[in-house]
Amino acid sequence: MKQFESQILSLKPVAQGYYRLDFLWSPESEPMAGQFLTIRVGELSVPLLRRPFALSAYDKDKGIASIIFQKIGKGTELLSHMNPGDSIDILGPLGNCFSQVVSPADNMKEKHIVVAGGIGTGPMLYLADELKREGKNPLLIIGCRTKDLVPYSEIDKSIETVICTDDGSDGFRGNVVEYMRSNPLLEHNSVIYCCGPEPMLNGCHSYAVEMGISSYVSLEQMMACGIGACMGCTCEINNEKKKYARVCKEGPVFSGGEIKWT
């Protein structure tokens, strides 16, 4: 991890309210799928804290990292108004990554189901890409309220992708779990990865438990330091020795069974 001044290479809308930001990566350690970074948005005290974003892509040859973010509050509003050439203060890479958490047995599974929703789409695009590069066969399932929220331009056409929309405006009408249930073929020899809103994470985990397969989830939590010092971003876990884990340090990727779901 390193704090560094980077330069915005491009910033463009990729869906309604969603943007892709590309910038130069300078730390020696390559960011992995699941890892995140924090950005100091402006010099003012409102917004105050750095904002965390998961990596959505990394181009090793060019040293370019990307995030996809949703304009949702003051910090992301300011970020959406920045321009190529502007400098940004980055701290990263932070947290663990999927490849660190996934068990060797799950790593050998035939079907890797990568489920994404909302602002969780970025890191899952990166994970699908990482799995593809490892010679695996990922199935990307993106769940959204409506098709305007799907970042179509960011989806790698060579990866098998299913879009699920609540309103049926594209792909499967219904949520991601309903889609998986309607395709029982998926359950054999599979592993599920998920990043998205909590009901989606919880739904994917419950479905995996029902099917007797593993799930891995990437969590989101309000963060202050982002590096494990402040104990602010914890989540409750199933562990006799300790009640909480730090999302920024022990996470953000956990096996679904580790989390105490509420």
Added chain:
Amino acid sequence: MDLTVKIGSLTMSNPVGTASGTFGFGEEYGQLIDLSKLGAIYTKALTPEPREGNAVPRLVETPSGILNSIGLANPGIERFIEEKVPFLETVNTSIILNVSGSTEEDYKTVLAKTDHLSCIDGYEINISCPNVKHGGLAFGTDPVQVEKLTASLRKVTAKPLIVKLTPNVTDISVIAKAAEAGGADAISCINTVRGMVIDTKNKKTVIPAGIAGLSGPAVRPVGVAATYTVSRSVSLPVIGLGGIMNSDDAIQYLLAGASAIQIGTGLFVDPGLPLKVSEGIKEYMSDNKLKKIQDFHSFLS
């Protein structure tokens, strides 16, 4: 130019430290900044037993501040000695162990079981945490208890004893005088200010505990005023903190009467801040022909 600061028998290399609760025990930030350039590390509060901390969410951002309710999550003495001390032994800066507890006995236990550790250069007694049900703030708002607790801890250690005060009192000078009478070597002020944020959509407090602690630039004028008041009511050195985001903020504290300062919330925004503040203080001293930290104290009446 002399940047050193004397707290009891301890000499810190410069006035800039990192505030308790924002810096853990230094391992994480040690990967980002050169810890030896800090004047002091004030550790996460240590209680005799491990504490898991409060329910989540523990944090919410407020205008120019953050409201937190961590609940003194810490490893307890045993794991502190096993897991944190080996690292602290490698750190070449003053280490001030922040101490908390539910009873007087708890505070005494932490001191008694850590006093032999050579890596600990002093103690900061946290009698001002708003986020625990017992101890903390309950001690820090009653001058009789503050004097009694300080006097009883004074008997357990010869190392510098810093008492950290809450701003959540009518007259902070009364509490500071009680700590001085009990034998404290310094006063640090302020701990967080009690605050609350309500989620109007769900009609409940954002932080489950309800009232939590406000920090960040929003509280800086409160901290500067407390530093000013306390430095004029006791003859002990005062360590000022609350919302320092740049060297100018730190200089305000020094001019108000602080002999040292701590950076907390500002670290979350810029991990490199303590070193920038140190440089800024040096530059200011040079521009204003100040030779030592005490020279800051001659301007305000």
